[in-house]
Amino acid sequence: MKKESVGLVETQYFIFPDDLILEGGSKLKEVKVAYETYGKLNKEKSNAILICHALSGDAHAAGWHEGDKKPGWWDIIIGPGKCLDTEKYFIICSNVIGGCKGSTGPSSINPETGKPYGLDFPIITLSDMVEAQKKLIDHLGINQLFAVVGGSMGGMQVLQWCISYPDMVKLAIPIATAARSAPQQIAFNEVGRQAIISDPKWNAGSYYSGEAPKEGLSLARMIGHITYLSYESMYQKFGRRLQDKEKYGFDLSMDFQVESYLHYQGNSFVKRFDANTYLYVTKAMDYFDLTANGSLAEGFKDVKTKFLVISVDSDWLYPPAQSKEIVMALTANDIDVNYHEIKSPYGHDAFLLESGQLNYIINGFLSEILVGDVMTPMAAKISEGASIDEAAKLMLEEKVTHLPVIAGDNRLIGIVTAWDISKAVALKCSKLDEIMTKDVITACPEDYIELAAEKMKRYNISSLPVVDGGKRVIGIITTDHISTLMARD
Template sequence: MDAAEATAGSETDGGTLSFPAGQGLRLDSGGRLEALDVAYQTYGRLNAAKTNAVLVCHALTMDQHAAGTNPATGKPGWWSRVVGPGLPLDPERYFIVCANVVGGCMGSTGPASINPRTGDPYGLAFPVITIADMVRAQAMLIAALGIETLFAVVGGSMGGMQVLQWAADYPQKLFSAVCIGAAPRHSAQNIAFHEVGRQAIMADPDWRGGAYEVAGVRPEKGLAVARMAAHITYLSEAALQRKFGRELQRDGLSWGFDADFQVESYLRHQGASFVDRFDANSYLYITRALDYFDLAAQHGGVLANAFANARGVRFCVLSFSSDWLYPTAESRDIVRALNAAGCRASFAEIETDKGHDAFFLDEPQLDATLRGFFASTAQARGL
């Protein structure tokens, strides 16, 4: 499908929207993707006034399949507990759009895509991307779908960073914005964990300098270790203790290096299942985009300046009490900057022991908060 053919006609729709050569994506690095594919999924219908569109931005390893069944995994969409009939984002009321980020591996242009100059996958010839580049591609998609103003843009983790970037770059296109479990920039600790993961991938002999697809191999061991290390940061010590403690996999110790403890087996499973659905080079590029994210630096070092033109946007900022990857203090920094810029912002810290991943999980307080914010904002929008 090309940009001219993109429509929003069915209850559940999607595909890949292609911007041909000459209509590609300008990048913060100074480069350009001359042609661009954006894979997306929609739920619900766009109303006649085109005022009910919601953009859902996904986290690092997620994709465009926020609801329904993911065709790649056969599992429910990653936000099926929020997007669906009777849920906070109800397709009966809203037209919901979710796109795979540029640099991803589920249909949008990324390092596994074919480089038109060589006929081979880009690999490390793919240009470095940023959160702003991802948002720029999303804005191209939204415009191609005939949407001038989004009722809401919402996301958690990396998705929350995209929300902040939308508010900074396209405030005139937003009625509301919901940022969940995110931060205005990546901390030294965040960068450090990502570097461990990248080094694990690049140390795998099958990485082949990023050209593993041409060689017909995959750096599965390195990618699995990267996922294991990252997954620890998505949980909390309390959640790990509650779920696993020091419980053994079997009676007695192996007196070796098998997975004696249940937590070890869990992490190995997370790593092994991850390599079946994600591309190693995409992991390198997307984690780098997160590391480069620093919204204040883009605006003279003052975070409030990023929101200077967003006074008409209604903001909701949410954090989780046990999130040590993006702790509540960083969400409070966002709220203070919004207040300093004169923006309307509500804030809530969700009490939970589930850590950073709480926005994926059964968390009634989060559901209620989202439901309340969307209901009141929809009323103000006249939906």
């Protein structure tokens, strides 16, 4: 299938009606969250996928902003025909709080002083970022997310979601991430922060009316950027080639292409990022630790989500060992986990670049959706002794067109549809037994949704009762559940 773009997109904003209470105890007033959405939310609101961004990302994950030269940062996997297919899913991405891309952060105006927060901005954590996203998801009227997906710090948010709101996330895809920041990660973050803090223009975080600490922020990004690459990718990109010269300068000026590249990356970064946000967001990552009493398995004990954990073989910043630690802790809690290690020379940033492998792995995982993952559990049903009037009333109340008929032990013995009810009125029948279909086509929670869809098509029916091994009704699955989740072709 052709992979397409979501086209022109715009960032939207949500201002919280209430204060946001932070993990550290402070309150943030008039919080604003910048977000983008792609695709359509289905009738059941069951096809929403939340995308969480990494350290320097933003709400613009896919498509194009008017006049831009590059699409959103994860355009390689979001769009029609891509694994996060906007023909099937409703994709949401928001800028984290503490950020500088439209959501409230240290560069925002503090409503109490009328000036930018600077260092008056409270310390935020990954859990606070998730709280802010939860408010946005509530505002969009979504009770449960079909999936939460993110790489690096985005992956940390994915894990945090599954712990903060275990019932709200059906599927989780954390990529190139960790369940707790390791000393090496904290160390690199601290060097980046010190580069900013030691720039005199930083001025204790109060620089918004003058010049920004560009030197410090650029240096922080240069250091960070090295950690996003690999030995091999740097060799492939630059070798020992010189930049704009034939031989060494034998002075302290720039000689090598890799130096020029790093300066370029540093200089471009300062044009799009705020130094204080860099301080706050890296600090939030340092504090991130999902262990409970020293045990990650205990930290994950309430998780209910099905997982796809992805790592990158050449990622030395968030090495595969940290992903395997997540897999082991989930497995210890009997959580269904799939694990993939991407083969790539790109290092940590492979999660932003390896389009083929990401599309293939994520698409495979999302297509393995089971009936039990998407059905409406505990669907409306009626007892065999009930009258046709009662069945009609229940259908109206529950806004359903299909009612499984059950015996005393909850065992499925038939199904009545809205069509059967009209038939009953026309033919003046009064008992359910006279009009219900007794040979009911059903689905099992372990069936792939493709199988349920095939049955619905073959028998030309729009709803299947979901039954367990003892033929007891445990839910219902309809074409509406399935249609937006099935491949277009």
